[in-house]
Amino acid sequence: MSTKKVEEIDHVAIRFAGDSGDGMQLTGSKFTETTALAGNDLSTFPDYPAEIRAPAGTLAGVSGFQVHFSSSEIFTPADNPDVLVAMNPASLKANLKDLRPNGTIILNGDAFSQKNLEKAGYTEDPRGPLATQYKVVDIPLTTLTREAVADLGLSKPDADRCKNFFALGVMYWMYNRSLDVTEQWMNAKFKGEILEANRRALRNGYHFGEITELLPVSFVVPPAKIAAGTYRNISGNQATAWGIIAAGELMNTPVVLGAYPITPASDILHEIARYRNFGIKTVQAEDEIAAVGVAIGASYAGMLGVTTTSGPGYILKQEALGLAVMTELPLVVVDVQRAGPSTGLPTKTEQGDLLAALYGRNSDSPMPILAPATPGDCFYVMLEAFRIAVQYMTPVAVLSDGYLANSSEPWKVPSVEDLKKIEVQHPTDPATFRPYSRNEETLARPWAVPGTPGLEHRLGGIEKENISGTVSYVPENHDFMVRLRAEKVARVAKSIPPLKVEGPSRGKLLVVGWGSTHGAITAAIRQLHGEGCDVAHVHLRHLNPFPSDLGEILKNYEKILVPELNTGHLTLLLRAEYLVPAQCFSKVAGQPFRIGEIVNKIRAVLAEEK
Amino acid sequence: MSAQPAATGLTRKDFVSSQEIRWCPGCGDYSILAQLQKVLPELGIPRENFVFVSGIGCSSRFPYYMNTYGFHTIHGRAPTFATGIKVSRPELSVWVVTGDGDGLSIGGNHMLHVLRRNLDMQIMLFNNRVYGLTKGQYSPTSRTGMVTKSSPQGSIDYPVDPVSFALGSGSTFVARTVDVDATHMQEVLRRAHDHKGTAFIEIMQTCVVFNPTEWDEFENRKERQTTTLQLENGKPLVFGAPGALKGIRIEGGVPSIIDLADGEDPVSRGVAIHREDLESPAYAMVLASLVRPEFPFPIGVFRAVEKPVYTDMLQIQIDDAVAKRGRGNLEKLLNSGQTWTVQK
Numbered sequence: 001m002s003t004k005k006v007e008e009i010d011h012v013a014i015r016f017a018g019d020s021g022d023g024m025q026l027t028g029s030k031f032t033e034t035t036a037l038a039g040n041d042l043s044t045f046p047d048y049p050a051e052i053r054a055p056a057g058t059l060a061g062v063s064g065f066q067v068h069f070s071s072s073e074i075f076t077p078a079d080n081p082d083v084l085v086a087m088n089p090a091s092l093k094a095n096l097k098d099l100r101p102n103g104t105i106i107l108n109g110d111a112f113s114q115k116n117l118e119k120a121g122y123t124e125d126p127r128g129p130l131a132t133q134y135k136v137v138d139i140p141l142t143t144l145t146r147e148a149v150a151d152l153g154l155s156k157p158d159a160d161r162c163k164n165f166f167a168l169g170v171m172y173w174m175y176n177r178s179l180d181v182t183e184q185w186m187n188a189k190f191k192g193e194i195l196e197a198n199r200r201a202l203r204n205g206y207h208f209g210e211i212t213e214l215l216p217v218s219f220v221v222p223p224a225k226i227a228a229g230t231y232r233n234i235s236g237n238q239a240t241a242w243g244i245i246a247a248g249e250l251m252n253t254p255v256v257l258g259a260y261p262i263t264p265a266s267d268i269l270h271e272i273a274r275y276r277n278f279g280i281k282t283v284q285a286e287d288e289i290a291a292v293g294v295a296i297g298a299s300y301a302g303m304l305g306v307t308t309t310s311g312p313g314y315i316l317k318q319e320a321l322g323l324a325v326m327t328e329l330p331l332v333v334v335d336v337q338r339a340g341p342s343t344g345l346p347t348k349t350e351q352g353d354l355l356a357a358l359y360g361r362n363s364d365s366p367m368p369i370l371a372p373a374t375p376g377d378c379f380y381v382m383l384e385a386f387r388i389a390v391q392y393m394t395p396v397a398v399l400s401d402g403y404l405a406n407s408s409e410p411w412k413v414p415s416v417e418d419l420k421k422i423e424v425q426h427p428t429d430p431a432t433f434r435p436y437s438r439n440e441e442t443l444a445r446p447w448a449v450p451g452t453p454g455l456e457h458r459l460g461g462i463e464k465e466n467i468s469g470t471v472s473y474v475p476e477n478h479d480f481m482v483r484l485r486a487e488k489v490a491r492v493a494k495s496i497p498p499l500k501v502e503g504p505s506r507g508k509l510l511v512v513g514w515g516s517t518h519g520a521i522t523a524a525i526r527q528l529h530g531e532g533c534d535v536a537h538v539h540l541r542h543l544n545p546f547p548s549d550l551g552e553i554l555k556n557y558e559k560i561l562v563p564e565l566n567t568g569h570l571t572l573l574l575r576a577e578y579l580v581p582a583q584c585f586s587k588v589a590g591q592p593f594r595i596g597e598i599v600n601k602i603r604a605v606l607a608e609e610k
Numbered sequence: 611m612s613a614q615p616a617a618t619g620l621t622r623k624d625f626v627s628s629q630e631i632r633w634c635p636g637c638g639d640y641s642i643l644a645q646l647q648k649v650l651p652e653l654g655i656p657r658e659n660f661v662f663v664s665g666i667g668c669s670s671r672f673p674y675y676m677n678t679y680g681f682h683t684i685h686g687r688a689p690t691f692a693t694g695i696k697v698s699r700p701e702l703s704v705w706v707v708t709g710d711g712d713g714l715s716i717g718g719n720h721m722l723h724v725l726r727r728n729l730d731m732q733i734m735l736f737n738n739r740v741y742g743l744t745k746g747q748y749s750p751t752s753r754t755g756m757v758t759k760s761s762p763q764g765s766i767d768y769p770v771d772p773v774s775f776a777l778g779s780g781s782t783f784v785a786r787t788v789d790v791d792a793t794h795m796q797e798v799l800r801r802a803h804d805h806k807g808t809a810f811i812e813i814m815q816t817c818v819v820f821n822p823t824e825w826d827e828f829e830n831r832k833e834r835q836t837t838t839l840q841l842e843n844g845k846p847l848v849f850g851a852p853g854a855l856k857g858i859r860i861e862g863g864v865p866s867i868i869d870l871a872d873g874e875d876p877v878s879r880g881v882a883i884h885r886e887d888l889e890s891p892a893y894a895m896v897l898a899s900l901v902r903p904e905f906p907f908p909i910g911v912f913r914a915v916e917k918p919v920y921t922d923m924l925q926i927q928i929d930d931a932v933a934k935r936g937r938g939n940l941e942k943l944l945n946s947g948q949t950w951t952v953q954k
């Protein structure tokens with residue numbers, strides 16, 4: 001056993017970076033899995049290029065995976081990693097600016113050939129100069145991996161493909177992790193020499209850590225003190241998919257998902273397609289419009305219709321969503337927002353679709369809008385979306401984003417008993433049935449299902465008379481129906497729980513966030529509270545309608561700051577709706593907020609003259 | 611039509627809705643509506659199991675006039691909603707009503723995909739070769755050179771032929787009929803319904819306001835003998851007035867017309883025999899290439915082949931997944947894979 005020093009630390013952030021073909025996403029997620037099982041709180045952030053395989057060794061092809069883990073509660077993948085694992089010069093160059101001062105660089109020395117340095121745009125080898133500012137651990141990963149698997153008779157490319165596991169082994173040693181979870185996964189995933197080679201690379205990496213003089217210290221991050229319960233690691237897209245599955249079970253109504261592949265939403269379709277044994281029907285449609293059409297057709301037929309997409313696809317669905325508004329059918333549409341306009345930055349995050357979700361359809365076409373705050377929250381937001389859709393007979397938009405979709409966090413597994421069952425009702429009595437009669441409380445119309453004798457009726461995009469549901473061109477009826485549809489959505493607010501304000505209930509500054517900025521804002525607020533700053537935070541999961549108490553809360557603060565990954569959508573809405581001087585803290589770089597950016601902005605606002 | 615009501619006890623009247631019909635007087639749509647209301651009661655299906663789905667256009671008003679479940683959706687997308695309905699409840703009898711603009715212009719993409727997926731539903735495409743509801747622009751099936759408000763110097767678009775389109779999309783049932791021939795249309799509608807798979811029917815329909823002469827040569831029964839080729843499975847491709855019969859030969863994929871003497875056996879003269887059930891659509895494609903005025907215009911069933919339908923295959927996958935893994939259990943799902951427990 002190693003006799004090296006072991007240090008206990010509170011938290012670490014590691015970024016694994018390499019070529020798209022180096023398997024960094026896999027390496028990062030394996031490290032995350034093991035870390036989660038060790039009981040740390042954690043947060044991850046995969047950041048990868050849109051191209052599947054950009055030219056090897058170039059900056060464009062660099063793929064990164066950051067994992068932040070801690071013995072106390074954390075909210076983000078961390079602004080600046082403590083450790084950078086760089087598999088080649090390009091990944092070093094692309095990521096170095098984020099590394100914290102005096103951070104550790106673990107690099108594959110074998111990759112620093114003249115050719116690779118040139119491809120990365122280095123005119124000279126950076127390793128020497130860097131050693132004065134960082135701890136540089138230069139390991140000949142390729143050579144050591146080849147040696148480890150030498151007698152297995154693998155081709156050179158096959159042997160070299162194992163080097164990410166060698167690096168992973170080194171990191172497991174550095175943080176005193178067990179190899180078990182990853183080895184179990186390998187046993188199930190690989191066979192024959194490839195299995196043996198990967199296992200050896202992983203173990204040799206670990207042993208290399210034990211014996212090398214390059215790494216004098218290893219670290220222990222003790223388990224986090226979090227609420228008792230069973231936990232799992234979950235990404236936003238997975239939680240979204242499971243939320244959809246759960247909604248079907250809790251409502252005892254089959255789910256039909258219509259979807260067309262689009263980054264970064266496709267994984268929701270992939271995940272749900274695996275669970276046909278829940279009776280779920282997935283239809284990979286010919287395009288985004290067909291996908292929502294299938295979902296609306298399913299809703300009309302009494303199923304839980306749902307469609308999942310990202311910004312460009314969301315826009316294509318708008319006309320059909322208008323039909324769902326007009327015909328008052330329950331439907332959930334998930335928009336995993338990405339940086340735009342147009343194709344934009346397909347793999348990068350943004351919150352730019354809020355106004356489109358609210359106002360993007362022709363004419364007055366109101367729809368409830370929700371946004372999950374964390375990866376795990378996607379699960380609960382999906383349940384909430386289906387609840388509203390079915391109880392109010394309306395399409396509902398859920399605005400996730402690329403950051404939530406791909407990042408992950410430990411998630412306390414709920415007990416199914418604790419999840420609220422929602423009763424779905426379909427009328428059957430021809431004597432009392434009117435297609436557009438109204439529930440007094442919610443204004444919902446009845447959800448009659450084809451196949452029910454005596455309830456034959458026609459729905460459609462043409463304006464209908466209230467109650468009877470027959471086609472009506474009467475001016476007064478149209479005026480009435482436009483307002484009725486708006487009122488129905490407004491009434492959703494009555495079923496929304498009160499907001500929770502973190503910090504003083506009145507004072508100098510309120511930070512209002514929505515969606516995926518929750519982690520960075522919460523971390524910033526906690527830090528500033530530690531410094532005694534007068535600042536509060538409220539986070540919105542319901543964006544249409546706003547919670548009933550939001551107006552009162554806003555009035556209790558002198559200033560309102562709205563950090564959002566767009567140029568001010570929520571800010572505009574708050575100003576318009578409540579006539580408050582909300583100011584936007586905007587970022588549109590395809591990247592989530594850093595905690596430090598928000599901390600600095602809040603400090604600056606607090607320091608402003610009134 | 612037989613006088614006895616079908617097993618459901620339904621009659622034509624049961625399918626007439628109370629909505630006032632808003633098509634122009636003399637529009638071919640009336641006849642189609644009437645034939646369908648005649649055929650539906652005979653199918654032995656309870657009324658509540660019929661769903662009519664349409665897009666936008668004159669034809670798409672159809673669902674409002676049928677006292678069944680109906681969904682008047684958005685332009686061109688009817689096949690997508692119909693797919694969602696059929697996938698959800700395969701027991702329903704789903705009918706898509708569309709037109710040449712709705713189904714082949716704005717909705718061409720969906721038409722292609724619904725046909726290739728082979729969902730068990732009927733698609734009736736009313737082809738009047740003009741845009742009616744938007745008041746008379748040329749459509750994707752209009753002849754090149756057609757003068758309309760949007761093509762004052764004549765359309766420079768080449769038209770698409772609905773039957774060729776359907777065959778090219780892999781449709782397992784493709785037929786053509788004409789609004790003025792009630793008996794023929796009823797027969798085709800019955801056949802379409804009986805077919806298990808997507809049944810595509812082009813109906814030559816006259817828009818009396820914007821394209822009144824388009825189908826003139828098919829107007830009367832007598833003229834139809836020479837202007838149309840009536841397709842009958844297993845029968846030779848013969849057309850023409852009695853005493854002046856002609857046959858169609860197909861050699862090397864190329865059709866030609868021959869004159870038949872009185873009483874002459876067409877088969878011995880090399881006239882092709884109609885086969886609906888050929889696996890390859892190549893022969894049906896040759897038939898679809900027969901156009902006026904060189905050839906008679908074929909009406910009837912071009913192709914009817916059996917192939918597993920989408921909803922059956924989907925159900926097999928569901929059953930298979932349940933058999934292998936058991937009915938899904940939410941508690942198990944949430945706790946599947948790697949989990950860990952934090953003690954108090």
Ligand code: SF4
Pocket residue numbers: 632633634636637638639668669738742743816817818819820
């Ligand atoms: S415009 Fe033409 S197709 Fe439309 S209803 Fe009138 S006649 Fe029929």
